[in-house]
Amino acid sequence: MSWLRDRHGDHAVSLSREQVYRLLGCFIISVMPQIGNIPLWLLLATGGLVLWRIQQERRESEPPSSVVKLLLGIGFLLGVYVDKGTLTGRDSGTALMVGLIAVKFLELRNRRDYMVLTFVIYFMSVTALLFEQSILVFVYVVICCGCLTVNLITLHSPGPDNSPSRSAAQLALRLIVQGLPLALVLFLFYPRINARYGFNLGSSTSGLPEKIRASSFESLTEDSSMAFRADFPGGEIPPATSLYWRGFVLWDYNASTNEWQGTSPAQEWRDLTDTPANLVGGKRLLQRITLRAHSQRWLFALDYPAGSAWNGQGELGTGYVLQINRELHRKIQYLVTSQVDSHPLVQSPTMQRASLRIAADLIRPEVRQLAKELRGPGDSDEKVVANMLAYYHKNGFEYTTKAENYGDDPLYEFLFVKRRGFCEHFASSFTVLMRLAGVPARVVAGYHGGEYNPYGNFIIVRQLNAHAWSEVFIKGKGWTRVDPTVMATVTHLAAPITPTARQVEPTRRISEALERKWTPDWLPPLAMEGRFRWQLVEEKWDQWVLSYTPELQTDILKDWHLERFSWEFFLLATIFVLFLTILLVSRSFQRRRTSEEALLAIYAEFCVTLKNSGVPRYHWEGSTEYAQRAARILPAASKPILRFAREYALLRYGKIAYLEPALEPLREKVEAVREALTQAELHLNQ
Amino acid sequence: MTVRLELSRYGMVLIPVLLAMLLAAINYDNNLVYSILFLLIGVLVVSGLYTYRNLTSIEVKPGNIWPVFAGGTLRYTLQVINRGDHPVHSVTFRRQDSDATFRAFCPYLAPGASQMVELIESVDRRGRFCIHVMEVATLYPMGLIRARFEVPLEWDYVVYPRLWGDRPWPDIEPDVRTQDDGHYRGGESFYGLRNYRPGESQRHIDWKAVARGRPLMVKEFASGGTGRLWFDWVQLSDLDTESRLSQLAVWVVQGDRAGGPYGLKLPMQVFQPAIGPGHLQQCLTALALHHTNGGGRL
Numbered sequence: 001m002s003w004l005r006d007r008h009g010d011h012a013v014s015l016s017r018e019q020v021y022r023l024l025g026c027f028i029i030s031v032m033p034q035i036g037n038i039p040l041w042l043l044l045a046t047g048g049l050v051l052w053r054i055q056q057e058r059r060e061s062e063p064p065s066s067v068v069k070l071l072l073g074i075g076f077l078l079g080v081y082v083d084k085g086t087l088t089g090r091d092s093g094t095a096l097m098v099g100l101i102a103v104k105f106l107e108l109r110n111r112r113d114y115m116v117l118t119f120v121i122y123f124m125s126v127t128a129l130l131f132e133q134s135i136l137v138f139v140y141v142v143i144c145c146g147c148l149t150v151n152l153i154t155l156h157s158p159g160p161d162n163s164p165s166r167s168a169a170q171l172a173l174r175l176i177v178q179g180l181p182l183a184l185v186l187f188l189f190y191p192r193i194n195a196r197y198g199f200n201l202g203s204s205t206s207g208l209p210e211k212i213r214a215s216s217f218e219s220l221t222e223d224s225s226m227a228f229r230a231d232f233p234g235g236e237i238p239p240a241t242s243l244y245w246r247g248f249v250l251w252d253y254n255a256s257t258n259e260w261q262g263t264s265p266a267q268e269w270r271d272l273t274d275t276p277a278n279l280v281g282g283k284r285l286l287q288r289i290t291l292r293a294h295s296q297r298w299l300f301a302l303d304y305p306a307g308s309a310w311n312g313q314g315e316l317g318t319g320y321v322l323q324i325n326r327e328l329h330r331k332i333q334y335l336v337t338s339q340v341d342s343h344p345l346v347q348s349p350t351m352q353r354a355s356l357r358i359a360a361d362l363i364r365p366e367v368r369q370l371a372k373e374l375r376g377p378g379d380s381d382e383k384v385v386a387n388m389l390a391y392y393h394k395n396g397f398e399y400t401t402k403a404e405n406y407g408d409d410p411l412y413e414f415l416f417v418k419r420r421g422f423c424e425h426f427a428s429s430f431t432v433l434m435r436l437a438g439v440p441a442r443v444v445a446g447y448h449g450g451e452y453n454p455y456g457n458f459i460i461v462r463q464l465n466a467h468a469w470s471e472v473f474i475k476g477k478g479w480t481r482v483d484p485t486v487m488a489t490v491t492h493l494a495a496p497i498t499p500t501a502r503q504v505e506p507t508r509r510i511s512e513a514l515e516r517k518w519t520p521d522w523l524p525p526l527a528m529e530g531r532f533r534w535q536l537v538e539e540k541w542d543q544w545v546l547s548y549t550p551e552l553q554t555d556i557l558k559d560w561h562l563e564r565f566s567w568e569f570f571l572l573a574t575i576f577v578l579f580l581t582i583l584l585v586s587r588s589f590q591r592r593r594t595s596e597e598a599l600l601a602i603y604a605e606f607c608v609t610l611k612n613s614g615v616p617r618y619h620w621e622g623s624t625e626y627a628q629r630a631a632r633i634l635p636a637a638s639k640p641i642l643r644f645a646r647e648y649a650l651l652r653y654g655k656i657a658y659l660e661p662a663l664e665p666l667r668e669k670v671e672a673v674r675e676a677l678t679q680a681e682l683h684l685n686q
Numbered sequence: 687m688t689v690r691l692e693l694s695r696y697g698m699v700l701i702p703v704l705l706a707m708l709l710a711a712i713n714y715d716n717n718l719v720y721s722i723l724f725l726l727i728g729v730l731v732v733s734g735l736y737t738y739r740n741l742t743s744i745e746v747k748p749g750n751i752w753p754v755f756a757g758g759t760l761r762y763t764l765q766v767i768n769r770g771d772h773p774v775h776s777v778t779f780r781r782q783d784s785d786a787t788f789r790a791f792c793p794y795l796a797p798g799a800s801q802m803v804e805l806i807e808s809v810d811r812r813g814r815f816c817i818h819v820m821e822v823a824t825l826y827p828m829g830l831i832r833a834r835f836e837v838p839l840e841w842d843y844v845v846y847p848r849l850w851g852d853r854p855w856p857d858i859e860p861d862v863r864t865q866d867d868g869h870y871r872g873g874e875s876f877y878g879l880r881n882y883r884p885g886e887s888q889r890h891i892d893w894k895a896v897a898r899g900r901p902l903m904v905k906e907f908a909s910g911g912t913g914r915l916w917f918d919w920v921q922l923s924d925l926d927t928e929s930r931l932s933q934l935a936v937w938v939v940q941g942d943r944a945g946g947p948y949g950l951k952l953p954m955q956v957f958q959p960a961i962g963p964g965h966l967q968q969c970l971t972a973l974a975l976h977h978t979n980g981g982g983r984l
Contacts, residue, residue, distance in 0.1 A: 090714075115696040115829060119703040122726070126707055129718040138718050145722060149729060152828040157775040158793040171827055175736070179728025186724035192715070330716050548717050578731065585735045 015114055017057050022151050023117060024050060024105065030125035030144045031098055037131050038095045039083050042076065049102035056106070063107045072103045090329075094127045114155070122148055133293075133331045135541045146172055178585050185577040189570045192553060208247055208445050208466055210296070212260040212424045223463035227447060228291040228300055229539060231458035238285065238302070238340060240449050244469065244481065245300045245461060247446035249319035251354050253432055255362035258410050260428055260443045274320050274344060276306035280478065282342030290333045290542045297323050300446060300461075302338040303481060310334035318351070319442065320344060331546045343478035347440065355440035355473060358432065364412045371436030381439045381474050388433055389487050392426070395419055399426070399485055426484040427468040440473035444481075456536040595659035599651055602663065606644060606670045610634070613677050623648055636680030640672040689741045691734055694825055694832035700730070734831040740824045743770020744777065744795075746837045748817075749802055753967070755935070756848040760807045762841075764820065766792055767800040775826040779803055782819040782836060809845045812931070813978045817841040846970040851933030855940070856921050858914065880904055914959055915941060918951040931973050938973070942966045952976060 028050070035043065049072070056063065076099035077087065084092040101124060104117055125144035128137055153168040230245075252262030285302060289309075299314040299322035308315050310332060314322040322336065347355075360368060374387045398420045406413050411432060414425045427443050434441035448467035450459035469483040557569070607617050607626075615630045627645030631638035647669060651662055693701070704723060711719035749763035768774045774795040780788070790803045809815075823834035882891060882902035892903045917937045922930040934950065941948035942961075949959035950969045957969050 112696070116699050119700050123703050123706060126719055126722050127710070129716060129722070130710065130714055133716070133718050138721075141718075141722060142725070145726065149828065152830075156825050156829045157827050171736075175729045175732050175827070176725065178732045179725060179730075181728070182731055183721065183724040183728035186727060187717075187721050190720065190724070329714055545721070546717055581728075581732065582735060585732055586739075 014109065015111065019114065019151075019155060020053070020057055020108060022154070023108070023114065023121070024053065026118075026144065026147050026151055027101060027105070027121055029147065030121055030128075033128040033132070033137055033140055034094060034098065034124075037091065038098055039080075041083075042079065042095050042099050045076070045079075046098055046102040049106060053105045053108075063109060066107075069103055069106060072106075073100060076100060076103070090127070090130050094124070094130075097124050097127070111155070115152075118148055118152060130329075133546055135538060146176065149175065178581065178588075182574070182577050182581050185573050187548075188553070188556065189573045191567065191570060192548075208294075208296070208298075210248070210261070210263050210445075212250055212428060212443060212445060212468055225463055226292060227294070227461050227463050227465065228289050229458055229460050229535075229542070230287050230289045230450070231456070231539070232285065232287055233335070234286050236285070237452070237457070237459070240452070241486075242340070243447075243449050243459070244303045244444075244467075244483075245447040245450075245465075246303045246305065246320065246322075246444060247298045247300055248321045248323075248444075249471075250443040250445065251319075253358055253428075253435070255359045258428070260431070274316065274318050276316070276339070278344050278346045279304055279306055279339045279342040280345045282339045285338050285340050286335065287338065288333065288335050290331060290539070290546075291328065292331050293329045295327050295329060297325070297327055299324060299334065299336070301336040302340055304339055304342055304344060306337050306339040309336035319444075331542060333542055333546065343480060345478040347473050347479070352440055352473070355442050356435055356438065358435040360436060363432070363436070364409060366416060367412055367433070368436060370415065371433050374433060374437045381472065382477075384434070384437050384439050385472055385474075385482055388430060388437075389482075389484065392484060392487075397421075397426070399423070423485040424468045427470050430482065430484040431470045434470070434472055442471050444469055444471055448483075453532045453535050455532050456539050458535075458539060460535060595663060598663055599648075599659060599666070602666050602670060603648055603652075605667075606648070606673065609670060609674050609677065610641070613637075613681075623652070634677065634680070636683070637673055637676035640669060640676050644669040644673055689738055689833050689835045691738055691831055691833050694830060696825075697730075697830040697832070700830055729828075730830055733828045734833075736827050737824060737831045737833040739770075739772065740774055740826045741777070741822065741833045741835060743768055743772065743797075744774055744822060745769050746779070746820060746822055748839055748841050751841070751843050753844075753846065753970075754809055755846045756810055756812045757850075758809065760809050760843070760845070761804060762817070762843070763802045763804045764790070765800060766795060766803050768795040768797055771797050773797060775824070777822060777824045777826075779805060780821045780823070781805065781807065781817055782821040783817070812845050812847040812974045814842060814844050814975055817843070844971050844974045846974045847928070847931040847935045849932065849936050849939065851929065851936045853922070853933055853937075855937060856916065856918065915946060915948040916951055916959070917941065917948060919953055920951070927977065931976055935970060935973050938966065938969045 031038075031043075031046070055061075076096060080092050080096050080099070081087055084095070086092050087096065097120070101117065101120055104113070104120075108114060108117060122145060125141050125148070128141055131137075150168050150172045153171055157168065157171070228245075248263045250260040250262060253260055284306065287302060289300060291299065299309050301309065301322055304320040305316060305322050309322050310324065311334070314324050314334060314336070317323045370391070374391070375384050376387075379387070396419060400420045400422065406418070410425070411429055414421050415429055431441045431443050445466075445468045447461045447465040448469075449465050450461040452459050467483075467485070469481060469485065471479050471481050473479050603623065610626075610630045611617070613634055615633050617626045621629070624645055627641050631641045634641065644666070647662075647666055650656070651659060651666065656662065704726065707719060707723040707726075710716065711723055745767040747765040747767070749765045751762035752760075754760045764779060766777070766779075775793065777792045777795070779790040779792070784807070788805060788807055790805045792801060792803050795801055817839050820837045820839055821834055822837060823832055825832055880903065882904045892900075895903050917934050919930060919934070922933055925933065938948065938950060942963075942965075945961065947959035947961050950957040950972065952972060955972050957965070957972065
C-alpha cells in the first residue's frame, strides 16, 4: 500500500531541484534566438539571476525578500526605458519580459508559479518570430515549445515510482501530431484581418538610410543579409547590370549638412503626373518580390514600377516610388509590374522647380565654378551630363568600399581632393552639380544587381547591393537614369552578380587570396551549391507560409465555391475537425482486441443467432451441450451448428498457439449457421 | 459516472497568454505566430482527450475507516482500481461535501492494478457524519485541463466525544446476591498496580513493595468479582453536557482498558455492564450521538 499525502492541494507542492533546473534550461534555450535583440547589460543581468537561482537551489537557501525582487524589477524597467526610450513595443517588451522572467525565477517555489512561468516562457519564445521569420527560427521556436510541453507533462504525469515518466517526450510528440489537423484548419481558415490598427511596432535597422550623406551606406557594404528576393513569373531574367531596384527618391539637398533628404515630397507640389501612362518605351516585366521587414514604407521594384503592388497597399507615388501606409515589420511577398528601360516623359512645373532647387550660396565657390564650366555656350542638358561624367573620368575618380575620412565639406573634398568614394558620393556630387548647372536632377536610392540562383531561377538582393544613383530630366526624352558610379569609373558594378559584386579593395584581395590558398578547390563550389539549394527552400517557405495572406485565403475558399469568407464557415470547419480529432484520437486510445476476445465475440454472435431462432442459451450450458440441444430443436441447421461448436471448442479449449488465422473461418461458420436458419425459415413460410 | 472536463486554474492562466499571442499575431500580421498559437490550441484540445481517458477506467470503492474522537484525526481509505488498459497518472481524491482541503494523491496506477489511498481529516465535533461524495480529479497530462467525476459513497461514520476529564472512577456498587464487598478487582490473576486511595480496603496493598520503601500501591486483579461498575450521567451533575460526555467517554475507554465489565447510564439509555470491543463501541456511539437528534449530518 502506498500513498502520498498532500495537505494543501497540489498548487502548494514544493518543486524538486530537477524541475527547477529543467525550467531554467527551457528558459535559456528560449532566450537564445533573442540574444541579438536584447541589450547586453540585460542579458548579463539575466545570466546573473539565473546563476543566483541555481546557487539558491544548491544551497537550499531562502528566496530573496520581496523588496529585493521589487528593486530588481524596477531596475529592469528603468534600464529598458533608458536604453530603448520606451517600455512598449516589440523590442522593449521582449527585453523587459526576459528580465522579469529571470526575477520571477528567484521566487519560484510552488507549482502555481511554475505553471505561470512556463506559459510566459511559451510567449517569450514565440516573440523571436516577431524579429525573424526564417525557417530555422521557426523550427527552433517549435522545439522550444516542445521542450516546455515535455516539461509540463513531466510535471503532471509521474511514472510508477513517482519519478518523471520516460514517455513524456513521446506523449508530447503525440499531442503535437494529433493537434496538427486542428492547428492546420485554424491556420487556413482563421480570418486574417488586415491589421491597420497597428500598436506600437518595434524598429529594426535593416532598411536603407533615408538620408544620404557621405558615408550613409558604409554599414551596408559588409552586410550580406538578404534584403529581398525577386523572381520573374514571366520567365525572362534581365541582365544583372540593368537591375536597378528602385526604392525611393530624394528631392532636397541640405547644403549645410551635405545631406540628401526629403523622401516624401511636400504636399503643395505633389502631383499626379507620375502615372503608368506617362512611361514611354521599354517593356513590361512582372516580378514577384519577397521583401524582408525593413521598418520602412518602401517597396522595391525595377525601374520604373508601373502600377500599385501588394494588392494595392503599395501605392505608386511621386517619383515612381512604391509606398505603403505603415512601416513594414514582417516579410511580405508581392507582385509588381515594371516598365523597364522606359522614361517618364512628363514633368509638372512644380516638380521641375523642386528638382532644380539648391541653396547655391551655401556651396563652396570652387564647386560652383566647376558647375559653371560644365555648360559651355549653347550646350544642351545632355552635353552637361556628358561633361560631368568626363570630369570624373579625366580626374581618375575611384570607387571604393573602404571608409574615407571626410571632413566638414565632403562634397568639396570628394570633388577636388580625395576623389575616392562610395556610390553616394558620386550620386550626391553629380546631382548637386546638375542642379547648379541648371539640369533638373534627383537622387534615387535602392539596390543594384543581385545574386542569381540557378536552381530556383530567382535573384537574391542583399544589403550590400544597396546603391544610389541619379536621374536627370532631359527635355524630349524625359527622366533618364545616370549612374555616375558606373559611368565614371572603369572597373565597376558590371562585374558578375555575386555577393562580392562590389569592387574589392586591394587589402581584401590579399586576404581573400590567402583564404583561397587554405581552402580546398572543391569547397567553394560546394558551399555555393548548398547556399543556392537552401535559398530555394527558403523561397518555398516564403511563398507558402509567410505570404499566406487574406487574398490567398479567399482564393482557397473560392476553389471550394465559397464566395466570401465568413465566421460561420470558420466555426463550422473548426468544429468539424475538432470532432474528427476527437474521434481519431479516441480510436487510438482503444486497445486492439486480443484474439481470445475476438473468439469470445464470435461465440457471442453464434449465441445471438440461435437466440433469434428461439433457442437461447441457458447460462449453465457449455458450448457443446448448447449446440447439441440447438441442433435437435433446429434440425434444418443442425450440421452447421455442430460444425461450429466442434471448431469453437477446439479453438477455445485446445492447444492452439496462434488463434488469429483460425478466426476468419470460424466467423464464416457462424455465417453458415445464419444462412441455414434463414433458408429454413423461408422454406417454412413458403 | 460522468466525467466532466473543465479548464484548470492553470489553464485559465494560459488563456490570457494565448490571447496575447493572438494579439501579437494580428498586430504584426505574422503567420508564424499564428501557427504556433494554433499548434498550442491543438495540443490543448488533444491533451483534454488524454485527461478524459485518464479517468474513465478508474473505479473507487470505500475501504476502511478508523474510529476517531473529536479533536483527533479521521482516517479512512479508498480502494482505487484501474479497470482499463492504460496506466493512470496523477489522480487526486477529495471529499466533496466538507470544507476539508485535504486531498489524497495517487501518482500512478498500472493497468489492472489496485491501490489503497488514505485520506485524513481533522474532526472537532462529536456526532454521526456521512461522506456523501468523493471527487476524483486529474490534471494529467499537462495540467491545463482538469477532468473530474464524483463517486457517491454515502459512507456513515461516528465521531466519539472528545476525550477530556480527570475525575476518578465512581464507586463500585456491591453485588448483593454474591455478597461481594464491591471490590470489583478481586480476581485471581494479577493485572497491575495503582496508587492506593485512602479508605480503601488494605487487602490488596503490595506490602512487599512498601517494605522496599515504595509508596502504597494496590495490586489489581483482572476478571475478578461480580461487582457492578456503573458510569452514570447523574454522577456528573455539576458539569455541562459536553464535559459530562467527555468524562464518560474517558471512563468508558479506561473501563475497556481495565478489562472488567462496566455499564453506562444515560438519561434515555442504559447499557448493562459488559466487556469487549462491541460494548465499547456501543457505549461510545451512544455518547457520540447523545442529543444530536439521532445523528446530525453536516
